[in-house]
Amino acid sequence: MIPITVVDVADAEPLVLEVLRSGVIAQGPMVKRFEDAFAEVAGVPHAVAVNNGTTALVAAIEVLDLQPGDEVVTTPFTFVATLNAILEAGATARFADISRTDFNLDPNSVADAVTDRTKVLMPVHLYGQTADMGKLVPLAEEHGLALVEDAAQAVGATFDGRPAGSYGIGCFSLYATKNVTTAEGGVITTGDAALADRLRVLRNQGMRARYQYEVAGHNYRMTDLHAAVGIPQLEKLATLTDARRRNATALSEGLAGIPGLETPAVLPGREHVWHQYTVLVTEDAAVDRDEFAAKLTERGIGNGIYYPKLVFDYDCYRDHPRVIASDAPVATKVAEQALSLPVHPKLTAGDIDTIVTTVREVLGA
Ligand SMILES: *Cc1c(COP(=O)(O)O)cnc(C)c1O
Numbered sequence: 001m002i003p004i005t006v007v008d009v010a011d012a013e014p015l016v017l018e019v020l021r022s023g024v025i026a027q028g029p030m031v032k033r034f035e036d037a038f039a040e041v042a043g044v045p046h047a048v049a050v051n052n053g054t055t056a057l058v059a060a061i062e063v064l065d066l067q068p069g070d071e072v073v074t075t076p077f078t079f080v081a082t083l084n085a086i087l088e089a090g091a092t093a094r095f096a097d098i099s100r101t102d103f104n105l106d107p108n109s110v111a112d113a114v115t116d117r118t119k120v121l122m123p124v125h126l127y128g129q130t131a132d133m134g135k136l137v138p139l140a141e142e143h144g145l146a147l148v149e150d151a152a153q154a155v156g157a158t159f160d161g162r163p164a165g166s167y168g169i170g171c172f173s174l175y176a177t178k179n180v181t182t183a184e185g186g187v188i189t190t191g192d193a194a195l196a197d198r199l200r201v202l203r204n205q206g207m208r209a210r211y212q213y214e215v216a217g218h219n220y221r222m223t224d225l226h227a228a229v230g231i232p233q234l235e236k237l238a239t240l241t242d243a244r245r246r247n248a249t250a251l252s253e254g255l256a257g258i259p260g261l262e263t264p265a266v267l268p269g270r271e272h273v274w275h276q277y278t279v280l281v282t283e284d285a286a287v288d289r290d291e292f293a294a295k296l297t298e299r300g301i302g303n304g305i306y307y308p309k310l311v312f313d314y315d316c317y318r319d320h321p322r323v324i325a326s327d328a329p330v331a332t333k334v335a336e337q338a339l340s341l342p343v344h345p346k347l348t349a350g351d352i353d354t355i356v357t358t359v360r361e362v363l364g365a
Pocket of ligand 1: 081150152174186
C-alpha cells in the first residue's frame with residue numbers, strides 16, 4: 001500500500017526529551033522558539049502559536065470585534081473547520097463559488113456575494129496553492145473587508161513572491177497530516193504588532209499578567225511538548241516542500257493525456273506547496289470518481305476525497321440561522337470529481353511509477 005500521507009516526526013526525539021526532562025511542559029520557551037522559527041519560515045513578522053488550526057481561525061475572527069449579523073464570505077469547498085470557526089466566533093457565514101483552475105474562491109463570485117453586512121473575506125488556500133490574492137486583496141480593500149486567510153494547508157506557498165498568511169491575518173494548522181505538524185497545533189500570523197499582542201492575550205484567558213484580565217479570553221495555548229515536535233520540521237521545510245514539488249511534477253508528466261483526467265494546474269506567479277495533489281475525474285473518464293477511488297484502493301494506491309460535498313450541505317447546517325447557503329455550481333461539480341493522490345515527501349521514484357501505471361490501468365489509458 002502506498003499511503004496518501006506519512007507522518008514522520010522521529011527526529012524530534014531529542015528536543016521532546018529535552019522538554020520532558022526540563023519539567024516545563026506547558027507553554028514556555030519552546031513555544032517561543034517555535035513561533036520565531038515559524039515566522040521566519042512563513043515570511044511574516046509575528047507568529048502566535050495556538051492549540052489547533054480551528055482556534056487560530058476563531059481567534060483571528062474574534063479580534064476583529066464583529067457585531068451580531070456581520071458576515072464572513074468564504075468558500076464552500078473546504079474542510080468543515082473553516083465554517084465551524086466562523087460560527088464559533090459568532091459570525092454569519094456566506095459563500096461564493098470557486099474557480100475550477102485553482103479550487104479557490106473566484107473573485108467575480110466573491111464580488112457578487114458581498115453585502116452591506118460583509119465584514120470579513122476568508123479565502124482558503126486549498127491543497128497548498130494560494131487563492132487569487134491579486135484580485136481578492138483589492139476587492140477586500142474596495143469593500144472595507146478584513147482579510148483572514150485560512151492557510152491551514154499552505155505553509156510556504158506564495159503569490160507574487162509574497163507568502164500565504166502575510167496578506168491578512170494568516171491561520172495555519174499543524175495537525176498530524178499537514179505539511180508541518182505538532183500533532184495538534186495552529187499558528188496565527190500578522191504584520192501588525194498590536195494585533196499579535198491582542199492575540200497572545202486572547203490565547204491565554206485574556207490575561208496580560210497574573211490575574212490581570214483584559215478581555216474574555218480562551219485557553220488556546222500550545223504546549224512546549226508540541227512545539228518541540230514541530231521545530232525540526234521547520235528547519236527542513238524547504239527540502240520537504242521541494243520533494244513534494246518534484247513528486248507533483250513527476251505525477252503530472254506521467255498522468256498527462258489521459259482522457260477524462262485533469263491534472264492540477266500551478267497558476268503563474270504562485271508557488272504551490274502540494275499539501276494535496278488533486279486530479280479531476282470528468283465525464284470522459286472510463287470510470288466515475290468513486291469507482292476510480294475504489295479501484296485505486298483495491299490496487300494499493302492510497303487516495304482521498306477532499307471534499308465530497310459542499311461544506312454547508314449537511315443536515316446540521318441546513319436550518320442554521322447563521323449559515324447562508326447559496327448555489328455554487330463550480331464547487332458542486334468539483335466536489336463530484338476531485339480525488340487526491342499521494343504526493344508526500346516519502347514517495348520513492350518507484351512509488352510514483354506505480355501510481356502512474358495503476359492510474360493508467362484503471363482508466364484504460
Ligand atoms: C486542517 C484544516 C483546518 C483546521 O485545522 P485543525 O488544526 O485540524 O483544527 C482548517 N481549515 C482547513 C482548510 C484545514 O485543512
